[in-house]
Amino acid sequence: MLKIAALCLSALIVVTAGVGWWFYEHLNGNINSVSLDGKGGAETADAFGRTPINILVMGSDGRTNAADCSLGGGCGRTGVQTGSNADVEMVVHIAADRSNATVMSIPRDTMTQVPACTDKATGRSTPGYYGQINSALQYGPACQVATVHQLTGIPIDHFVKMDFSGVVKMSDAVGGVPVCVSDDVYDTYSHLKLSKGTHTLKGVAALEFVRSRHGFGDGSDLGRTVSQHIFLSAMIRKFKSAGTLTDPSAVYGLADAATKALTVDDGLGSVKKLVSLAAQVNKVPTQRMTFTTMQTAPDPNNTERVVVGPGARTLFATIAHDQSLTTGDGEKSAAASATAKPTPTATASAVPASRITVTVENGTAVTGRAAAVATALTDQGFGSGTTTANAPSPAATTTLTYGTGQKAEAQTVADALGLPASQLRQGSGTGLTLVIGRDWTSGTSYPGGASASSSPDGSSGDQGGDSQGGGSSSAPADTEAAVSNAHAQTALTKTCAKVSPYKTVSLNGVSMTPSQAYAAARDKPDSDR
Known part of the structure; x- marks a missing residue:
């Protein structure tokens, strides 16, 4: 239009x-x-x-x-x-x-x-x-x-x-x-x-x-x-x-x-x-x-x-x-x-964001880093149980640690934040813990990552992988993955709209397929008549 x-x-x-x-x-x-x-x-x-x-x-x-x-x-x-x-x-x-x-x-x-x-x-x-x-x-x-x-x-x-x-x-x-x-x-x-x-x-x-x-x-x-x-x-x-x-x-x-x-x-x-x-x-x-x-x-x-x-x-x-x-x-x-x-990450075992909660820990000297990233995650639909804390000690590198059997959940979080696979670690405990290191002191997408997430205030991010325009310095996204499913x-493709084979409509109180409904409603004129 x-x-x-x-x-x-x-x-x-x-x-x-x-x-x-x-x-x-x-x-x-x-x-x-x-x-x-x-x-x-x-x-x-x-x-x-x-x-x-x-x-x-x-x-x-x-x-x-x-x-x-x-x-x-x-x-x-x-x-x-x-x-x-x-x-x-x-x-x-x-x-x-x-x-x-x-x-x-x-x-x-x-x-x-x-x-x-x-x-x-x-x-x-x-x-x-x-x-x-x-x-x-x-x-x-x-x-x-x-x-x-x-x-x-x-x-x-x-x-x-x-x-x-x-x-x-x-x-x-x-x-x-x-x-x-x-x-x-x-x-x-x-x-x-x-x-x-x-x-x-x-x-x-x-x-x-x-x-x-x-x-x-x-x-x-x-x-x-x-x-x-x-x-x-x-x-x-x-x-x-x-x-x-x-x-x-x-x-x-x-x-x-x-x-x-x-x-x-x-x-x-x-x-x-x-x-x-x-x-x-x-x-x-x-x-x-x-x-x-x-x-x-x-x-x-x-x-x-x-x-x-x-x-x-x-x-x-x-x-x-x-x-x-x-x-x-x-x-x-x-x-x-x-x-x-x-x-590669869109497998049958992928876990929806809404089922995932993360403990986000601040390992930097920047006040509010854990809260900023945690808010960005919940804004993207991650579980409301996502929490924040200070890391036990300063961290030079950002890491995402996951428990046994939770690799798919960790990958979903990594995809949302643009976090490379090299930053993921399997731990001995349970749950997901994201420690923000000195390599990520601003923005809500990991610097250089391919995430398209936005800042908690709704504006586009301010560093590295957060750049959203045509001049972005971020790594290009995988265009084949982008159109998968x-x-x-x-606009040149000519194809017919596929009529549903399922009982998605009801006529006179009886559930039936749209084609069955067409046959049962012979007295009703077609829409283009």
Whole structure:
């Protein structure tokens, strides 16, 4: 959606140059903008003075007006509601040299630490809590940005938020989006109903497709992120191949829809700023845009939720360090060659962070070192039982000691902090003890490590491996490991959304598969009819 909006706005200035200032002002008046208040951190320029661009694209589930109530449902008893969740979250990374881009989805069911936030528009505030990542939007878009930045360590420069009616407007404006489904599908929750094959979806049908979580994959939000990537890739291919930008009336419709559909940060809060962004986005070749989904693991405390999984920190690091996930020609990408390859540490025995507690000891002369690192660990989802202490004696070197059978837990901690394997030790006791030595006197990522973690205050780190921009001196992340189990594909990939083979839907009180529901609901018209 972001690329489409940006492209049409860029062309709009050329097409309408002679129409008049009133039109430009009309579009400016459509835009709703909100301040980020510095919550997303800051990029670092590369050796040539160029900086990457990272944008958090959010799809809101809010029913804050009659139109969204009608489209989203659920307002029959409560009426128009206040507040919303970010049910779609995609970090869009545009490389410093504009040669490539990565779009990483974060499943809405991810559990993480939400920082202290106050929404200036509503006054609603929180001192911070551990909860579902999409709930941060209830405290304003800047809070959602801060939460994603804190989780990933990726600086977020801008955000774009779209609600239900925005998706409808944009899909109508582009004349529909061609998508393919692997089998007959009827998601009785999102109301998507399509026969096997390719369909061009507009308006409400497009919304039903991108909202469907019970129709595809395993019926969870993970399957939905993949189908959303299929939808967006198809939209990008259509937009760039259809010659839309040569049709003034089409350009007007797109620009008007885009500016009405979006809420953005102040950095994008005018047509001029959006056009400037469009010029940068348009430089990225379609074949070098990679779509991925953050790797997850089951939440040990809730079967309906997930936590950051093996490989995710490496994926975060590729984005934070401005590394491409495709080759120069885009035809053979790391995504294509590595999807089935596990990372060396992403084994079946890997332990989720939420199950791990660490005793962090300060072996330096710097006050507060243990607390800073312990807070960074809990902010990344490690167990609340993580504690701090002073080391028995000063330590020259940082070490992580683990008990018998706890090597996998130690590796998870090491991955989160960028700690090399050479710093790990097996001890004779139980539990994990991290002693901070004089080789690590500041920051929350080990100097020279590949961790993408952020500081406890939500800002990017201040030393060695904490550098997050395109000019980072940190060791490059393993791009094959970054896309392992991340459902990676480029925008040129044409594939069908895989209909769920499981009984993920219910019709007339009977559980069944989406294909069985399609057959049982012959009297209900298909979504594209």
